[in-house]
Amino acid sequence: MVALKRGKGKQSHVPAVPIRGLIPGMAMHFAGCCHPLPGDRIVGIVTTGKGVTIHTIDCDGLEQFAETPERWLDLSWNQDPGDKDVHVGRVSLVVVNEPGSLGNLSTVIAKNLGNITNLKITNRNADFFEMLMDIEVRDVKHLTNIIAALRATPAINSVERARN
Numbered sequence: 001m002v003a004l005k006r007g008k009g010k011q012s013h014v015p016a017v018p019i020r021g022l023i024p025g026m027a028m029h030f031a032g033c034c035h036p037l038p039g040d041r042i043v044g045i046v047t048t049g050k051g052v053t054i055h056t057i058d059c060d061g062l063e064q065f066a067e068t069p070e071r072w073l074d075l076s077w078n079q080d081p082g083d084k085d086v087h088v089g090r091v092s093l094v095v096v097n098e099p100g101s102l103g104n105l106s107t108v109i110a111k112n113l114g115n116i117t118n119l120k121i122t123n124r125n126a127d128f129f130e131m132l133m134d135i136e137v138r139d140v141k142h143l144t145n146i147i148a149a150l151r152a153t154p155a156i157n158s159v160e161r162a163r164n
Helices: 060-065 101-111 140-151
Strands: 002-005 012-015 028-030 042-047 051-056 072-077 087-096 115-124 128-137 156-161
Touching: 042 060, 087 101, 087 140, 101 115, 101 128, 101 140, 101 156, 128 140, 140 156
Parallel strands: 028 051
Antiparallel strands: 002 012, 042 051, 042 072, 087 128, 087 156, 115 128
């Protein structure tokens, strides 16, 4: 697996984010249910033919593996403070349905150095949009800062990190 690095208008492939506790040479990928980020407490689930799936320790999806503790790996991030790798965090939002709301939302994220990579409107009515949004961030602290900035925006009714 490779992580995508952004910067100065060009992209390059670099080795995957270092995670302590992985089995050397084993394939790994991040769970789509919990979107683990550097700074989260993480565990790995070993699956024959798929390698290791990285989950946050509080992921609801881990319940299905409760009876197979032999598949669990105790993992942790091996972060370099100067690391510029980007990772995808997912947030769930309720936004006021009025002109400029989506513009305000994207401006807040951009000013906080996040990048929207996916947006899905899950429900819409005359007053509000409910949506899921994927945002490129450096780590869990970066995502937390973006969430705090969004909460301070009048056009945003609610925002939280999406889980499962």
